[in-house]
Amino acid sequence: MDKKNLMEGITELSPWTDITPGGFVYGSGNSESFNTGDWRTRTPVWKQENCRQCLLCFPVCPDSSIPIRDGKRADFDFGHCKGCAICAEICPFGAIDIQTDGEGADE
Amino acid sequence: MSVKNRMSGNEAVANAIRQINPDVIAAFPITPSTEIPQYVSSFKADGLIDTEFIAVESEHSAMSACIGASAAGVRAMTATSSAGMALMYELLYVAASDRLPIVLAAVNRALTGPININADHSDSMGARDAGWIQLYSENAQEAYDNMLMAHRIAEHPDVMLPIMICQDGFITSHAIENILLEDDGPVKKFVGEYKPHKYLLNTEEALAVGPYSVSPFVIEMKRAEHEAMKNAKQVILDVSADFAKTFGRSYGFFEEYRMEDAEVGVLLMSSAAGTAKDAVDKLRERGVKAGLVKLRAFRPFPNDELAEALKGLKALAIMDRSDGFSATGGPLNAEVRAALYGKADTKITGYIYGLGGRDIRVEDFEDIFGELADMLTGTELPYCRYRGVRE
Numbered sequence: 190m191d192k193k194n195l196m197e198g199i200t201e202l203s204p205w206t207d208i209t210p211g212g213f214v215y216g217s218g219n220s221e222s223f224n225t226g227d228w229r230t231r232t233p234v235w236k237q238e239n240c241r242q243c244l245l246c247f248p249v250c251p252d253s254s255i256p257i258r259d260g261k262r263a264d265f266d267f268g269h270c271k272g273c274a275i276c277a278e279i280c281p282f283g284a285i286d287i288q289t290d291g292e293g294a295d296e
Numbered sequence: 297m298s299v300k301n302r303m304s305g306n307e308a309v310a311n312a313i314r315q316i317n318p319d320v321i322a323a324f325p326i327t328p329s330t331e332i333p334q335y336v337s338s339f340k341a342d343g344l345i346d347t348e349f350i351a352v353e354s355e356h357s358a359m360s361a362c363i364g365a366s367a368a369g370v371r372a373m374t375a376t377s378s379a380g381m382a383l384m385y386e387l388l389y390v391a392a393s394d395r396l397p398i399v400l401a402a403v404n405r406a407l408t409g410p411i412n413i414n415a416d417h418s419d420s421m422g423a424r425d426a427g428w429i430q431l432y433s434e435n436a437q438e439a440y441d442n443m444l445m446a447h448r449i450a451e452h453p454d455v456m457l458p459i460m461i462c463q464d465g466f467i468t469s470h471a472i473e474n475i476l477l478e479d480d481g482p483v484k485k486f487v488g489e490y491k492p493h494k495y496l497l498n499t500e501e502a503l504a505v506g507p508y509s510v511s512p513f514v515i516e517m518k519r520a521e522h523e524a525m526k527n528a529k530q531v532i533l534d535v536s537a538d539f540a541k542t543f544g545r546s547y548g549f550f551e552e553y554r555m556e557d558a559e560v561g562v563l564l565m566s567s568a569a570g571t572a573k574d575a576v577d578k579l580r581e582r583g584v585k586a587g588l589v590k591l592r593a594f595r596p597f598p599n600d601e602l603a604e605a606l607k608g609l610k611a612l613a614i615m616d617r618s619d620g621f622s623a624t625g626g627p628l629n630a631e632v633r634a635a636l637y638g639k640a641d642t643k644i645t646g647y648i649y650g651l652g653g654r655d656i657r658v659e660d661f662e663d664i665f666g667e668l669a670d671m672l673t674g675t676e677l678p679y680c681r682y683r684g685v686r687e
Contacts, residue, residue, distance in 0.1 A: 193502070201512035201513075203516070204516070205515075205516035205517075205519040205520050205523075206520070208513060208516045208517055208520055210395045210456055210493075210520065210524075211393065211394040211395035211396070211456070211505065211506070211517075212393075212394075212506075212507060212509050212513065212517050213394075213395075213494055213503060213504065213505055214503065214504035214507050215494065215501070215502075215503060216501075216502050216503075217502035217504075
Protein backbone atom coordinates (compact mmCIF):
# COMPACT_ATOMS: atom_id res chain seq x y z
CA MET A 190 0.00 0.00 0.00
CA ASP A 191 1.54 3.30 -1.08
CA LYS A 192 1.58 6.24 1.27
CA LYS A 193 -0.97 8.54 -0.27
CA ASN A 194 -2.61 11.57 1.32
CA LEU A 195 -6.19 11.69 0.10
CA MET A 196 -7.27 14.46 2.47
CA GLU A 197 -5.54 17.42 0.76
CA GLY A 198 -8.86 18.83 -0.48
CA ILE A 199 -10.35 19.04 3.03
CA THR A 200 -9.35 22.16 4.91
CA GLU A 201 -10.62 24.30 7.77
CA LEU A 202 -12.66 26.17 5.17
CA SER A 203 -14.43 23.09 3.78
CA PRO A 204 -18.23 23.03 4.13
CA TRP A 205 -19.77 20.21 6.17
CA THR A 206 -20.89 18.46 3.00
CA ASP A 207 -17.22 17.90 2.05
CA ILE A 208 -16.16 16.33 5.37
CA THR A 209 -15.76 12.54 5.18
CA PRO A 210 -18.49 10.50 6.91
CA GLY A 211 -17.50 9.95 10.54
CA GLY A 212 -14.41 12.11 10.01
CA PHE A 213 -12.68 9.05 8.52
CA VAL A 214 -9.16 9.85 7.36
CA TYR A 215 -8.62 8.41 3.90
CA GLY A 216 -5.10 7.46 2.83
CA SER A 217 -2.04 7.94 5.02
CA GLY A 218 0.74 10.41 5.68
CA ASN A 219 -1.68 13.31 5.93
CA SER A 220 -0.14 14.58 9.19
CA GLU A 221 2.33 16.40 6.92
CA SER A 222 -0.43 18.68 5.71
CA PHE A 223 -1.76 19.34 9.22
CA ASN A 224 0.17 22.27 10.65
CA THR A 225 0.71 21.75 14.37
CA GLY A 226 3.76 24.02 14.74
CA ASP A 227 1.66 26.83 16.16
CA TRP A 228 1.51 24.97 19.49
CA ARG A 229 5.24 25.70 19.92
CA THR A 230 6.28 27.88 22.86
CA ARG A 231 10.04 27.38 22.43
CA THR A 232 11.91 27.55 19.14
CA PRO A 233 15.14 25.78 18.18
CA VAL A 234 17.65 27.83 16.23
CA TRP A 235 20.09 25.92 14.00
CA LYS A 236 23.58 27.41 14.10
CA GLN A 237 25.01 26.09 10.85
CA GLU A 238 28.53 27.25 11.66
CA ASN A 239 28.70 24.80 14.62
CA CYS A 240 26.94 21.90 12.87
CA ARG A 241 29.14 18.95 11.78
CA GLN A 242 26.24 17.09 10.14
CA CYS A 243 26.66 14.15 12.55
CA LEU A 244 22.88 13.54 12.19
CA LEU A 245 22.32 12.61 15.83
CA CYS A 246 19.49 15.14 16.02
CA PHE A 247 17.06 13.96 13.36
CA PRO A 248 16.27 10.43 14.68
CA VAL A 249 15.40 11.75 18.17
CA CYS A 250 12.92 14.35 16.88
CA PRO A 251 9.43 13.09 17.91
CA ASP A 252 7.78 15.17 15.19
CA SER A 253 10.06 14.36 12.23
CA SER A 254 10.75 18.08 12.01
CA ILE A 255 14.41 17.88 11.00
CA PRO A 256 14.40 17.22 7.27
CA ILE A 257 17.28 15.32 5.64
CA ARG A 258 18.24 16.23 2.09
CA ASP A 259 21.09 14.54 0.21
CA GLY A 260 22.39 13.00 3.43
CA LYS A 261 22.49 16.30 5.30
CA ARG A 262 20.13 17.92 7.74
CA ALA A 263 18.37 21.08 6.61
CA ASP A 264 16.67 23.78 8.70
CA PHE A 265 13.76 22.89 10.98
CA ASP A 266 10.25 22.20 9.69
CA PHE A 267 8.48 24.81 11.83
CA GLY A 268 5.12 23.66 10.54
CA HIS A 269 5.46 20.67 12.88
CA CYS A 270 8.24 21.40 15.43
CA LYS A 271 6.82 21.74 19.00
CA GLY A 272 10.03 23.07 20.53
CA CYS A 273 10.60 20.09 22.83
CA ALA A 274 14.39 20.75 22.70
CA ILE A 275 15.42 17.09 22.62
CA CYS A 276 17.55 17.91 19.55
CA ALA A 277 19.40 20.64 21.45
CA GLU A 278 19.98 18.22 24.31
CA ILE A 279 21.48 15.53 22.03
CA CYS A 280 23.64 17.88 19.91
CA PRO A 281 27.32 17.38 20.89
CA PHE A 282 28.46 20.59 19.19
CA GLY A 283 26.17 23.30 20.56
CA ALA A 284 24.68 23.79 17.12
CA ILE A 285 21.09 24.14 18.37
CA ASP A 286 19.94 26.97 20.62
CA ILE A 287 16.52 27.12 22.22
CA GLN A 288 14.69 30.41 22.35
CA THR A 289 11.46 30.92 24.26
CA ASP A 290 8.70 32.94 22.60
CA GLY A 291 9.07 36.66 22.87
CA GLU A 292 12.83 36.34 23.35
CA GLY A 293 13.91 35.95 19.78
CA ALA A 294 13.07 35.18 16.23
CA ASP A 295 10.44 32.58 15.47
CA GLU A 296 10.91 31.13 11.99
CA MET B 297 -43.48 -18.40 3.50
CA SER B 298 -44.56 -17.31 6.96
CA VAL B 299 -44.70 -20.05 9.55
CA LYS B 300 -46.86 -19.73 12.66
CA ASN B 301 -44.87 -20.26 15.80
CA ARG B 302 -44.97 -19.22 19.43
CA MET B 303 -42.01 -17.70 21.20
CA SER B 304 -40.87 -14.93 23.50
CA GLY B 305 -39.62 -11.55 22.29
CA ASN B 306 -36.06 -12.55 23.13
CA GLU B 307 -36.35 -15.80 21.19
CA ALA B 308 -37.93 -13.97 18.26
CA VAL B 309 -35.06 -11.45 18.13
CA ALA B 310 -32.51 -14.26 18.52
CA ASN B 311 -34.11 -16.03 15.57
CA ALA B 312 -33.88 -12.85 13.52
CA ILE B 313 -30.17 -12.75 14.40
CA ARG B 314 -29.82 -16.42 13.39
CA GLN B 315 -31.35 -15.62 10.02
CA ILE B 316 -29.22 -12.47 9.56
CA ASN B 317 -26.08 -14.43 10.58
CA PRO B 318 -24.03 -11.32 11.49
CA ASP B 319 -20.23 -11.48 11.36
CA VAL B 320 -19.67 -10.46 14.98
CA ILE B 321 -21.70 -10.42 18.17
CA ALA B 322 -20.09 -8.99 21.29
CA ALA B 323 -22.36 -9.13 24.31
CA PHE B 324 -22.43 -9.32 28.08
CA PRO B 325 -25.37 -10.86 29.94
CA ILE B 326 -27.83 -8.60 31.73
CA THR B 327 -31.43 -9.28 32.64
CA PRO B 328 -33.77 -9.28 30.72
CA SER B 329 -31.72 -9.31 27.49
CA THR B 330 -29.44 -12.20 28.56
CA GLU B 331 -31.43 -14.78 26.62
CA ILE B 332 -30.60 -13.15 23.29
CA PRO B 333 -26.84 -13.83 23.34
CA GLN B 334 -27.62 -17.12 25.10
CA TYR B 335 -29.78 -18.30 22.19
CA VAL B 336 -27.19 -16.98 19.73
CA SER B 337 -24.46 -18.99 21.51
CA SER B 338 -26.58 -22.10 21.11
CA PHE B 339 -27.12 -21.38 17.42
CA LYS B 340 -23.37 -21.06 17.03
CA ALA B 341 -22.67 -24.25 18.99
CA ASP B 342 -25.19 -26.05 16.80
CA GLY B 343 -23.49 -24.80 13.64
CA LEU B 344 -26.52 -22.79 12.50
CA ILE B 345 -24.51 -19.55 12.23
CA ASP B 346 -20.85 -18.75 11.68
CA THR B 347 -20.92 -15.55 13.71
CA GLU B 348 -17.80 -14.69 15.72
CA PHE B 349 -19.17 -14.52 19.27
CA ILE B 350 -17.04 -12.36 21.56
CA ALA B 351 -17.80 -13.02 25.23
CA VAL B 352 -16.63 -9.67 26.62
CA GLU B 353 -16.13 -8.68 30.25
CA SER B 354 -18.53 -5.70 30.26
CA GLU B 355 -20.97 -3.75 28.12
CA HIS B 356 -18.40 -1.00 27.67
CA SER B 357 -16.24 -3.66 26.05
CA ALA B 358 -19.18 -5.10 24.13
CA MET B 359 -19.82 -1.80 22.37
CA SER B 360 -16.08 -1.22 21.95
CA ALA B 361 -15.73 -4.61 20.24
CA CYS B 362 -18.73 -3.81 18.03
CA ILE B 363 -17.13 -0.49 17.06
CA GLY B 364 -13.86 -2.24 16.17
CA ALA B 365 -15.63 -4.95 14.18
CA SER B 366 -17.89 -2.51 12.36
CA ALA B 367 -14.94 -0.24 11.52
CA ALA B 368 -13.11 -3.31 10.23
CA GLY B 369 -15.96 -3.69 7.75
CA VAL B 370 -18.34 -6.33 9.05
CA ARG B 371 -21.82 -6.55 10.55
CA ALA B 372 -21.61 -6.21 14.33
CA MET B 373 -24.44 -6.66 16.82
CA THR B 374 -25.04 -6.68 20.54
CA ALA B 375 -27.89 -6.92 23.04
CA THR B 376 -28.31 -5.19 26.35
CA SER B 377 -30.62 -3.67 28.98
CA SER B 378 -30.66 -1.07 31.74
CA ALA B 379 -27.32 -0.59 33.52
CA GLY B 380 -25.65 -2.50 30.69
CA MET B 381 -26.76 0.14 28.23
CA ALA B 382 -25.69 2.84 30.69
CA LEU B 383 -22.21 1.31 30.77
CA MET B 384 -22.21 1.63 26.96
CA TYR B 385 -23.21 5.31 26.87
CA GLU B 386 -19.72 6.64 26.17
CA LEU B 387 -19.32 4.24 23.24
CA LEU B 388 -22.86 4.74 21.92
CA TYR B 389 -21.86 8.30 21.01
CA VAL B 390 -18.61 7.06 19.45
CA ALA B 391 -20.44 4.49 17.32
CA ALA B 392 -22.83 7.14 16.02
CA SER B 393 -20.14 9.77 15.44
CA ASP B 394 -17.99 7.22 13.62
CA ARG B 395 -21.07 6.44 11.50
CA LEU B 396 -20.91 2.70 12.17
CA PRO B 397 -24.17 0.83 11.44
CA ILE B 398 -24.10 -1.36 14.55
CA VAL B 399 -27.38 -3.06 15.50
CA LEU B 400 -28.34 -3.32 19.17
CA ALA B 401 -31.19 -5.42 20.53
CA ALA B 402 -32.40 -3.34 23.48
CA VAL B 403 -34.65 -4.95 26.05
CA ASN B 404 -35.97 -2.00 28.02
CA ARG B 405 -35.51 -2.23 31.77
CA ALA B 406 -35.53 0.31 34.59
CA LEU B 407 -32.22 2.03 35.08
CA THR B 408 -30.76 1.53 38.57
CA GLY B 409 -31.60 2.89 41.16
CA PRO B 410 -33.39 1.66 42.93
CA ILE B 411 -32.13 -1.56 41.42
CA ASN B 412 -34.98 -3.27 39.62
CA ILE B 413 -35.14 -5.67 36.69
CA ASN B 414 -38.51 -4.81 35.17
CA ALA B 415 -39.67 -2.78 32.21
CA ASP B 416 -39.49 0.94 31.74
CA HIS B 417 -37.84 3.13 29.14
CA SER B 418 -35.31 4.98 31.28
CA ASP B 419 -32.37 3.08 29.74
CA SER B 420 -32.94 3.88 26.06
CA MET B 421 -34.40 7.32 26.87
CA GLY B 422 -31.09 8.12 28.50
CA ALA B 423 -29.46 7.27 25.17
CA ARG B 424 -31.88 9.33 23.12
CA ASP B 425 -29.32 12.03 22.32
CA ALA B 426 -26.54 9.58 21.40
CA GLY B 427 -27.20 9.68 17.66
CA TRP B 428 -28.72 6.20 17.42
CA ILE B 429 -31.84 5.40 15.47
CA GLN B 430 -34.43 4.02 17.93
CA LEU B 431 -37.37 1.84 16.93
CA TYR B 432 -39.78 0.64 19.64
CA SER B 433 -41.74 -2.60 19.39
CA GLU B 434 -45.15 -3.41 20.88
CA ASN B 435 -44.78 -7.19 20.88
CA ALA B 436 -42.54 -10.09 19.82
CA GLN B 437 -43.72 -9.87 16.21
CA GLU B 438 -42.74 -6.22 15.96
CA ALA B 439 -39.41 -6.84 17.69
CA TYR B 440 -38.70 -9.58 15.13
CA ASP B 441 -39.85 -7.49 12.17
CA ASN B 442 -37.96 -4.39 13.30
CA MET B 443 -34.81 -6.49 13.68
CA LEU B 444 -35.16 -7.79 10.11
CA MET B 445 -35.31 -4.17 8.89
CA ALA B 446 -32.56 -2.83 11.17
CA HIS B 447 -29.48 -3.50 9.04
CA ARG B 448 -30.97 -2.10 5.85
CA ILE B 449 -31.92 1.13 7.61
CA ALA B 450 -28.60 1.53 9.45
CA GLU B 451 -26.37 0.53 6.52
CA HIS B 452 -28.06 2.70 3.90
CA PRO B 453 -25.37 4.97 2.36
CA ASP B 454 -27.48 8.06 3.14
CA VAL B 455 -27.70 7.03 6.80
CA MET B 456 -24.75 5.00 8.16
CA LEU B 457 -25.89 5.29 11.77
CA PRO B 458 -26.26 2.67 14.49
CA ILE B 459 -29.74 1.48 15.41
CA MET B 460 -31.36 0.03 18.51
CA ILE B 461 -34.47 -2.12 18.32
CA CYS B 462 -36.31 -1.76 21.62
CA GLN B 463 -38.82 -4.06 23.27
CA ASP B 464 -40.19 -4.04 26.81
CA GLY B 465 -38.39 -6.21 29.33
CA PHE B 466 -40.29 -9.32 30.49
CA ILE B 467 -43.66 -8.07 29.21
CA THR B 468 -42.44 -8.64 25.65
CA SER B 469 -39.03 -10.26 26.08
CA HIS B 470 -40.23 -13.19 28.19
CA ALA B 471 -43.93 -13.63 27.40
CA ILE B 472 -44.66 -16.37 24.87
CA GLU B 473 -46.75 -15.04 22.00
CA ASN B 474 -47.99 -16.22 18.66
CA ILE B 475 -45.67 -15.01 15.95
CA LEU B 476 -45.22 -15.35 12.21
CA LEU B 477 -41.65 -16.40 11.54
CA GLU B 478 -40.41 -15.92 7.99
CA ASP B 479 -38.36 -18.55 6.15
CA ASP B 480 -34.58 -18.15 6.21
CA GLY B 481 -34.21 -17.73 2.43
CA PRO B 482 -36.53 -14.74 1.97
CA VAL B 483 -35.13 -13.11 5.13
CA LYS B 484 -31.53 -13.43 3.89
CA LYS B 485 -32.60 -12.06 0.52
CA PHE B 486 -34.41 -9.13 2.18
CA VAL B 487 -31.55 -8.27 4.54
CA GLY B 488 -28.86 -8.67 1.86
CA GLU B 489 -25.09 -8.38 2.17
CA TYR B 490 -23.24 -5.49 3.79
CA LYS B 491 -20.79 -3.76 1.47
CA PRO B 492 -19.08 -0.94 3.38
CA HIS B 493 -17.75 2.00 1.37
CA LYS B 494 -14.58 2.29 3.48
CA TYR B 495 -13.28 -0.21 6.02
CA LEU B 496 -10.13 -0.89 8.03
CA LEU B 497 -9.42 -4.41 6.77
CA ASN B 498 -9.23 -3.23 3.16
CA THR B 499 -5.62 -3.94 2.13
CA GLU B 500 -5.98 -1.69 -0.92
CA GLU B 501 -6.79 1.55 0.92
CA ALA B 502 -5.31 3.09 4.05
CA LEU B 503 -7.89 4.43 6.52
CA ALA B 504 -8.09 5.91 10.00
CA VAL B 505 -11.36 5.70 11.95
CA GLY B 506 -12.33 7.88 14.92
CA PRO B 507 -9.49 10.41 14.79
CA TYR B 508 -9.24 13.39 17.13
CA SER B 509 -11.21 16.23 15.62
CA VAL B 510 -10.09 19.82 16.18
CA SER B 511 -12.62 22.62 16.65
CA PRO B 512 -12.69 23.65 12.97
CA PHE B 513 -14.21 20.23 12.13
CA VAL B 514 -16.42 19.09 15.02
CA ILE B 515 -19.49 21.16 14.19
CA GLU B 516 -19.24 20.16 10.52
CA MET B 517 -19.13 16.48 11.54
CA LYS B 518 -22.16 16.90 13.80
CA ARG B 519 -24.00 18.70 11.01
CA ALA B 520 -23.34 15.70 8.75
CA GLU B 521 -24.57 13.33 11.50
CA HIS B 522 -27.69 15.50 11.82
CA GLU B 523 -28.30 15.14 8.09
CA ALA B 524 -27.84 11.36 8.29
CA MET B 525 -30.54 11.20 10.99
CA LYS B 526 -32.83 13.30 8.81
CA ASN B 527 -32.14 10.97 5.88
CA ALA B 528 -33.04 8.01 8.10
CA LYS B 529 -36.68 9.12 7.96
CA GLN B 530 -37.08 8.37 4.25
CA VAL B 531 -35.00 5.20 4.53
CA ILE B 532 -37.19 3.90 7.38
CA LEU B 533 -40.27 4.47 5.20
CA ASP B 534 -38.65 2.88 2.12
CA VAL B 535 -37.36 -0.20 3.95
CA SER B 536 -40.71 -0.58 5.75
CA ALA B 537 -42.54 -0.38 2.42
CA ASP B 538 -40.30 -3.08 0.95
CA PHE B 539 -40.87 -5.16 4.09
CA ALA B 540 -44.63 -4.83 3.65
CA LYS B 541 -44.34 -5.86 0.00
CA THR B 542 -42.13 -8.84 0.90
CA PHE B 543 -43.72 -10.11 4.11
CA GLY B 544 -47.11 -8.40 4.23
CA ARG B 545 -46.82 -6.48 7.51
CA SER B 546 -46.89 -2.68 7.31
CA TYR B 547 -44.98 -0.22 9.47
CA GLY B 548 -44.42 3.53 9.44
CA PHE B 549 -43.07 6.05 11.94
CA PHE B 550 -46.05 5.25 14.15
CA GLU B 551 -49.23 3.22 14.17
CA GLU B 552 -52.58 5.03 14.18
CA TYR B 553 -55.27 2.96 15.86
CA ARG B 554 -58.88 4.04 15.29
CA MET B 555 -57.72 7.61 14.74
CA GLU B 556 -59.86 8.47 11.65
CA ASP B 557 -62.51 10.41 13.58
CA ALA B 558 -60.95 10.28 17.06
CA GLU B 559 -61.54 13.17 19.45
CA VAL B 560 -59.64 11.83 22.46
CA GLY B 561 -56.40 9.94 22.10
CA VAL B 562 -53.36 8.58 23.84
CA LEU B 563 -49.80 8.54 22.53
CA LEU B 564 -47.37 5.97 23.85
CA MET B 565 -44.72 3.45 22.91
CA SER B 566 -44.17 -0.32 23.13
CA SER B 567 -46.12 -2.97 25.02
CA ALA B 568 -48.61 -0.74 26.83
CA ALA B 569 -50.10 0.07 23.41
CA GLY B 570 -51.67 -3.39 23.33
CA THR B 571 -53.44 -2.73 26.63
CA ALA B 572 -54.49 0.74 25.52
CA LYS B 573 -55.98 -0.63 22.28
CA ASP B 574 -58.32 -2.82 24.35
CA ALA B 575 -59.45 0.29 26.20
CA VAL B 576 -59.98 2.13 22.90
CA ASP B 577 -62.13 -0.76 21.62
CA LYS B 578 -64.22 -0.76 24.81
CA LEU B 579 -64.75 2.99 24.64
CA ARG B 580 -65.66 2.83 20.95
CA GLU B 581 -68.38 0.31 21.87
CA ARG B 582 -69.73 2.95 24.25
CA GLY B 583 -69.68 5.57 21.50
CA VAL B 584 -66.58 7.43 22.70
CA LYS B 585 -64.45 8.58 19.79
CA ALA B 586 -61.20 7.25 21.23
CA GLY B 587 -58.00 6.62 19.33
CA LEU B 588 -54.35 5.78 19.86
CA VAL B 589 -51.02 6.61 18.30
CA LYS B 590 -48.16 4.23 19.03
CA LEU B 591 -44.80 5.74 18.22
CA ARG B 592 -42.36 3.33 16.58
CA ALA B 593 -39.58 5.72 15.50
CA PHE B 594 -38.51 7.92 18.41
CA ARG B 595 -35.17 8.67 16.70
CA PRO B 596 -35.43 10.14 14.14
CA PHE B 597 -38.44 11.94 15.64
CA PRO B 598 -41.26 12.28 13.07
CA ASN B 599 -42.14 15.82 14.10
CA ASP B 600 -44.39 16.99 11.26
CA GLU B 601 -45.97 13.61 10.56
CA LEU B 602 -46.89 13.19 14.22
CA ALA B 603 -48.39 16.69 14.36
CA GLU B 604 -50.47 15.86 11.29
CA ALA B 605 -51.73 12.62 12.89
CA LEU B 606 -52.57 14.23 16.25
CA LYS B 607 -53.85 17.67 15.33
CA GLY B 608 -57.44 16.46 14.83
CA LEU B 609 -57.68 15.39 18.47
CA LYS B 610 -59.53 17.59 20.94
CA ALA B 611 -57.66 16.07 23.88
CA LEU B 612 -54.47 14.04 24.05
CA ALA B 613 -52.65 12.11 26.77
CA ILE B 614 -48.93 11.63 26.27
CA MET B 615 -47.63 8.64 28.18
CA ASP B 616 -44.00 8.43 29.28
CA ARG B 617 -42.49 5.24 30.67
CA SER B 618 -39.57 7.20 32.10
CA ASP B 619 -39.38 10.40 34.12
CA GLY B 620 -36.45 12.36 32.77
CA PHE B 621 -36.47 14.54 35.88
CA SER B 622 -36.95 17.84 34.16
CA ALA B 623 -39.40 18.40 37.04
CA THR B 624 -42.09 18.97 34.41
CA GLY B 625 -42.71 15.69 32.55
CA GLY B 626 -41.12 12.90 30.55
CA PRO B 627 -39.18 13.28 27.31
CA LEU B 628 -42.01 12.05 25.05
CA ASN B 629 -44.35 14.61 26.61
CA ALA B 630 -41.94 17.46 25.85
CA GLU B 631 -41.14 16.40 22.30
CA VAL B 632 -44.71 15.64 21.23
CA ARG B 633 -45.93 18.94 22.67
CA ALA B 634 -43.16 20.70 20.75
CA ALA B 635 -44.26 18.94 17.56
CA LEU B 636 -47.82 20.21 18.05
CA TYR B 637 -46.85 23.74 19.06
CA GLY B 638 -48.59 26.26 16.85
CA LYS B 639 -50.21 23.53 14.77
CA ALA B 640 -53.13 22.37 16.90
CA ASP B 641 -55.57 23.52 19.59
CA THR B 642 -55.50 20.07 21.18
CA LYS B 643 -55.66 20.07 24.97
CA ILE B 644 -52.76 18.02 26.24
CA THR B 645 -51.92 16.32 29.50
CA GLY B 646 -49.06 13.97 30.31
CA TYR B 647 -48.62 10.85 32.42
CA ILE B 648 -45.59 9.04 33.76
CA TYR B 649 -46.51 5.40 34.18
CA GLY B 650 -45.18 1.86 34.43
CA LEU B 651 -41.83 2.62 36.06
CA GLY B 652 -39.94 -0.46 37.25
CA GLY B 653 -42.51 -2.74 35.62
CA ARG B 654 -45.58 -1.27 37.39
CA ASP B 655 -48.54 -2.75 35.57
CA ILE B 656 -50.85 -0.51 33.58
CA ARG B 657 -54.26 -2.05 32.98
CA VAL B 658 -57.15 -1.55 30.57
CA GLU B 659 -59.05 0.17 33.43
CA ASP B 660 -56.19 2.67 33.83
CA PHE B 661 -56.57 3.69 30.21
CA GLU B 662 -60.36 3.89 30.60
CA ASP B 663 -59.76 6.29 33.49
CA ILE B 664 -57.31 8.29 31.40
CA PHE B 665 -59.80 8.59 28.54
CA GLY B 666 -62.36 9.67 31.15
CA GLU B 667 -60.00 12.42 32.27
CA LEU B 668 -59.54 13.51 28.66
CA ALA B 669 -63.34 13.75 28.35
CA ASP B 670 -63.34 15.97 31.46
CA MET B 671 -60.78 18.21 29.78
CA LEU B 672 -63.23 18.74 26.93
CA THR B 673 -65.80 20.10 29.39
CA GLY B 674 -63.40 22.58 30.93
CA THR B 675 -61.42 20.66 33.55
CA GLU B 676 -57.83 21.83 33.60
CA LEU B 677 -55.31 19.00 33.82
CA PRO B 678 -51.64 19.47 34.72
CA TYR B 679 -48.73 19.30 32.31
CA CYS B 680 -47.84 15.91 33.74
CA ARG B 681 -48.80 13.56 36.55
CA TYR B 682 -47.75 10.13 37.75
CA ARG B 683 -50.22 7.36 36.95
CA GLY B 684 -50.43 4.22 39.07
CA VAL B 685 -48.56 5.63 42.02
CA ARG B 686 -49.94 5.18 45.56
CA GLU B 687 -51.15 8.51 46.89
